[in-house]
Amino acid sequence: MLAGRNVPKTFWPEAVKWATYVMNRSPTLSVKNMTPEEAWSGNKPTVHHFRVFGCLAFAHIPDAQRTKLDDKSIKCILLGVSDESKAYKLCDPKKQKIIVSRDVIFEEKKVTVETSDDDDESDSDMSEPLNPIQNPSDSDNENQASTSLAPRNRRPPAGLSDYVLGSELDNEEELHNLAIYTPAEDPKTYEEAAKLDIWKNAMDQEMESIKNNDT
Template sequence: MARSMLKSKNLPKEFWAEAVDCAVYLSNRCPTWSVWNQTPQEAWSGYKPSVSHLKVFGSIAYVHVSDQQRKKLDDKSEKFIFICYSQESKGYKLYNSVDKKMKVSRDVTFDEKSSWDWTDQDKEQYVFYPIDTDRKKVEEEPIEPVTPSSPVSPTQLSPSSSSVDSNCVKMFDDFKKEMAKEFEMTDIGLMSYYLGIEVKQRDDGNFISQEAYAKEVLKRFNMENCNPISIPIEVEYKLSRHVKEGPIDRTLFRSLVGSLSRYMENLITYHFKVAKRILRYLKGTIDLGIFYPTSGDMKLVGYSDSDWARDVDDRKITTEFIFYFGETAFTWTSNKQSIVTLSTCEAEYVAATSTVCHAIWLRSLLKELNFIQNESTQIYVDNKSAIALAKIPVFHDRSKHIDTRYHFIHESIAKKQVQVKFVKSEDQVADIFTKPLNRENEGLRIEKRYQTFSGRQLQKRGVNSRALEFTISQSI
């Protein structure tokens, strides 16, 4: 029976197991001489099974794609082959010959009279050369579709916006020669500009900045000739929704600080003054950027901090973290949480948990890039009570009311994925994301602190000073 089912729909022998499974499923729902006036399924379960859901084995099935999983112009269904009935749910077991994956679904429309044509190519897959090519020629003369007999790894990247990275110069040169045989190419040398980022490649590392973009922002708001400052916001600045001042142009303010920032509804003149001060800070740090050295310890290190009850409107905390890979900071964030904590210990504990979650993801990402972290990732926190609370998985008066999801840090420490350590407040590099600086000389002290931890040299290398600008703008 299984052999006949495969032959009737021209399916390969690889589906013999599914064919046998489907044959047994149908036999149990058909009359038999072994059980009088009943089907085997009815004799076993005690109820008469329904046959309204039965479909022809090997027929074409079109699975509906929900609105959340597709774009507006994408197809509303995907083409599959019906191969079996699911034993775990009331659905059909389907096979996609394009990505070679199985799927179980009930939202299916069947074409039982058709069968899969294995000689037809499911989809044409084009390979785009990711350097500077004659784009018109590439689009008009696509490479031949990939066939099963010639397995390759297609690179679906835009020819005008991508680059090829290689640590082996000889391999890179050979690659360019082979690609030059197929395309009209122009060797534009070392990359100097990529997606709005200026790149300066040196023997000891690469330096990236956004000086041109920063100048464009200053020009857009007529701040090219403003007086530069060294800190973005003063300590006496208290942002609130309830300050009684005149309203401002909402569109202008949103274009300055971004649509995802705070205070987007009740805008007043005071908010715009703070935003313009950030532009003055940007003017004073316009030539700074990030330096990635070619050598150094490829070790992941994180710093976690929090801002307890500084929001004068709802007293909710803001958590921040920054991660270093070697000597350079490469990811950071500052997010306002949806909870109100009762102490600085709780605030630091919640911030540390958020940092640990991000550290687990970064360790997985680095593992895929072959930068395996064999040791525990060190997370530095400047609150000893929060560290003790994280290391001792015991519920007491200080932690019994904290949401369960914030206790994820206990398991990560037990598995030795992370290690929480204490750092002094003056050495807490995430501190710059949490609060305004005290005065101008305090700003210089922070600059030196970042030079120590990131190896920054002013006007040449360092931590992205615009990170501070973006963080403060997110709090507006």
């Protein structure tokens, strides 16, 4: 009942209630020569007001509630009959509210949800791309150009701020230091180390440091 008429699933209680309402007023094998409603109440029910559940319905708007330019009816969905009065229970899908009305015109062969001309126009407008299509190669080039970063300046770590990097030495000084600090072979004895100025200076500095620290 719901799927056949595109009725929202939230109205399943109304669908069950309407099906029960119709079955109680229809012939059945459980009760001979009468309907369950007649067997219960003693009154023979009428069925001329039966309509297809979920069909398209147009509820009339009273003149006092509209102007001359307003619509004369509201497009609704049939949900059954009202419990309070002899009227139909309808749903206004646009305003999402329940309407009870006696003055209703039905179109039982039409489904409740239809595609309007406005929807078709909106779909055609949406089918057009909002932005021009770019070739993959062009977009890749633009992405590479936009994401390219300026060269970074290398900075020494904070802990090495007191040291001079090799890149800051000129070529002559760098070669001189390399010649001093890279002897052919390290001395193995005190006598060999004392013959080299670099080792002698290092030992003198160490002795001076020990003397100053009283160690």
